[in-house]
Amino acid sequence: MGFSGVDYFGLDDLFTHEQKLIRNTVRQFVDEEVLPIIKESFEAGHFPTQLIPKIAELGLLGATLKEYGGAGIDAIAYGLAMQELERGDSGIRSFCSVQNGLVIYPIYTFGSPEQKERWLPKLIQGEAVGCFGLTEPEHGSDPGAMETVAERDGNYFILNGTKAWITNATLAHVAIVWAKLDGVIRGFLVERGTKGFSTAKIEHKMSARASDTGELYLHDCRIPKENLLPGVEGLKGPLMCLNQGRYAIAWGAVGAAMACYEEAVEYAKQRVQFDKPIASFQLVQEKLVEMLTEITKAQLVCFRLGQLKEVGKGKPVQISLAKRNNVAMALHCARLARDILGANGITLDYQSIRHMLNLESVYTLEGTDHIQTLILGQDITGIQAFK
Numbered sequence: 001m002g003f004s005g006v007d008y009f010g011l012d013d014l015f016t017h018e019q020k021l022i023r024n025t026v027r028q029f030v031d032e033e034v035l036p037i038i039k040e041s042f043e044a045g046h047f048p049t050q051l052i053p054k055i056a057e058l059g060l061l062g063a064t065l066k067e068y069g070g071a072g073i074d075a076i077a078y079g080l081a082m083q084e085l086e087r088g089d090s091g092i093r094s095f096c097s098v099q100n101g102l103v104i105y106p107i108y109t110f111g112s113p114e115q116k117e118r119w120l121p122k123l124i125q126g127e128a129v130g131c132f133g134l135t136e137p138e139h140g141s142d143p144g145a146m147e148t149v150a151e152r153d154g155n156y157f158i159l160n161g162t163k164a165w166i167t168n169a170t171l172a173h174v175a176i177v178w179a180k181l182d183g184v185i186r187g188f189l190v191e192r193g194t195k196g197f198s199t200a201k202i203e204h205k206m207s208a209r210a211s212d213t214g215e216l217y218l219h220d221c222r223i224p225k226e227n228l229l230p231g232v233e234g235l236k237g238p239l240m241c242l243n244q245g246r247y248a249i250a251w252g253a254v255g256a257a258m259a260c261y262e263e264a265v266e267y268a269k270q271r272v273q274f275d276k277p278i279a280s281f282q283l284v285q286e287k288l289v290e291m292l293t294e295i296t297k298a299q300l301v302c303f304r305l306g307q308l309k310e311v312g313k314g315k316p317v318q319i320s321l322a323k324r325n326n327v328a329m330a331l332h333c334a335r336l337a338r339d340i341l342g343a344n345g346i347t348l349d350y351q352s353i354r355h356m357l358n359l360e361s362v363y364t365l366e367g368t369d370h371i372q373t374l375i376l377g378q379d380i381t382g383i384q385a386f387k
C-alpha cells in the first residue's frame with residue numbers, strides 16, 4: 001500500500017485541487033519509482049540518474065516558471081512536491097531543488113536573453129543538469145570570503161579557484177560559479193568541456209549517499225565574456241538563490257520526518273516485546289506523540305510560508321526560521337524513529353537511519369543551523385553576531 005500522508009490538522013482541506021493533484025502524483029512517483037531503488041543507490045553511493053527524465057516529465061524542473069516550458073505551479077504545490085521527493089530521499093529533493101533554485105532561478109533572474117535561451121529549455125526538460133558553486137574548501141558559512149577569482153582577458157574571463165561540496169558536480173553540464181571580479185562577487189556560467197575546468201566526486205560520505213557531491217576545479221579556465229551573469233553583483237546574488245533552496249528544504253524536511261513517523265508507527269504496532277506490541281508502552285507512545293506534534297507544527301509553518309511566498313511576501317528571515325525549525329525537527333524525528341525500531345533501525349532495510357544520516361547533511365547545507373539562528377538573532381535584536 002502506498003503512503004497515505006500525515007495530516008493531523010486537516011491541512012488537505014486548505015490545499016487546492018491542483019496542489020493535491022501535484023502532491024499525489026509526486027507521492028505515487030516516489031512510491032513506485034524511488035523507494036524500490038533508493039536503498040541500492042544509497043548503498044552504492046550513486047545518484048539514480050535514470051530518474052532524471054521522469055522528474056522532468058512530471059514537470060518538477062523549472063516547476064514554478066511559466067516560461068521556457070516550465071509547468072508554472074504555485075509555491076505551495078512546489079513545496080508539496082519537494083516534501084514528497086524528500087520523503088523518498090534527501091538526494092532526490094537536492095537534485096531537484098538545486099536544479100530549480102540554484103541553477104534555473106539565477107539564469108532566469110540574472111541571465112541575459114541568450115543565456116536563458118541556451119540553458120533554460122534544456123534544464124527544464126532534464127536534458128542538461130546544473131550545479132551551484134559557492135562553497136570553497138576554506139569558506140563555507142562565510143562565502144563572502146571566497147578566494148575564487150575572475151580576471152578579464154579581452155573577450156574572455158580567466159577563472160581560478162576550487163569549489164567544494166557541490167551537489168550535482170559530476171553530473172552537471174553547466175556550473176554556476178561565484179567568483180570575485182575586481183573584488184566583487186559575480187556569477188559565471190562554466191560549461192563542461194571548457195579547458196581548465198574539471199570536477200571530482202567526493203567519496204566516502206556517510207550521508208547524502210544517493211546524492212552526487214563533488215568539487216569544481218578552475219585552473220586558468222577561460223570562458224567567453226558572454227558567460228557572465230549580467231543581472232547581479234555582490235553576495236546578494238547567491239543569497240537570493242539560497243532563499244529558493246532553503247524554502248524547498250523546509251518542505252522537504254517535513255517529508256523525511258513523515259517517512260520516519262509512518263515507519264515508526266507501523267513498526268511499533270507489530271513489534272511484540274513482553275507479550276505486547278511495543279506501541280502499548282507509554283514511553284513509545286510519547287515518542288510517537290512528539291513526532292506527530294512536531295511534524296504538524298512544521299507543516300503549518302510551511303503552509304503559511306508558502307502562502308506568503310506565492311504573493312511575494314515571504315521574507316528571507318521567515319525562510320530561515322522554517323529551514324532551521326523543520327530540519328532540526330526532522331532530524332529529531334528520524335532519531336526517535338530509529339530508536340523505536342531498535343536494532344532493526346540501524347539497517348537500510350528500514351528508512352529511518354537513511355533519513356537520519358541524510359538529515360545530518362541537510363542540517364549543515366544551505367546555511368547551517370547556527371547560521372540560520374544568527375540570521376534570526378540579527379533580525380530580532382538588530383545586532384549582527386556572525387563576526
Ligand code: TGC
Pocket residue numbers: 093094095097098132134135140141142143144167234235236237239240242243245249316365366367368371375386
Ligand atoms: P551580508 O552583509 O549580511 O549580506 C550581503 C548582501 O546580501 C544581502 N542579503 C540577502 N539578499 C537576499 N537574500 C538573503 N537571504 C540575503 N541575506 C543577505 C544583504 O542585504 C547584502 O546586500 P547589499 O546590497 O547590502 O550588498 O553578508 P555576510 O557576509 O555578513 O553573510 C551573511 C550570512 C552569514 C548570513 C551569509 O553569508 C550566509 O547565509 N552564509 C551561509 C552560506 C550558505 O548558506 N551556503 C550554502 C551554499 S549552497 C548549498 O549548500 C546547496 S546544498 C544543496 C541542497 O539543497 O541539498
Ligand code: FAD
Pocket residue numbers: 098131132133134135138139140141142164165166167168208211213361364365366367368369370371374385386387
Ligand atoms: P563551516 O562554515 O566551517 O562551519 C563549521 C561549524 O562552525 C558549523 O557548526 C557552523 O555552524 C559553525 N560556525 C561557522 N561560523 C559560525 C559563526 N559565525 N557562529 C557560530 N557558528 C559558526 N555548497 C554549495 O555551494 N553548493 C552545493 O551544491 C552544496 N551542496 C552540498 C551538499 C552536501 C551534501 C553538503 C554536506 C554540503 C553542500 N554544500 C554546498 C556546502 C554547504 O553549504 C556548507 O557545508 C555549509 O554552508 C557549511 O559550511 P562548512 O561545511 O564549510 O562549515
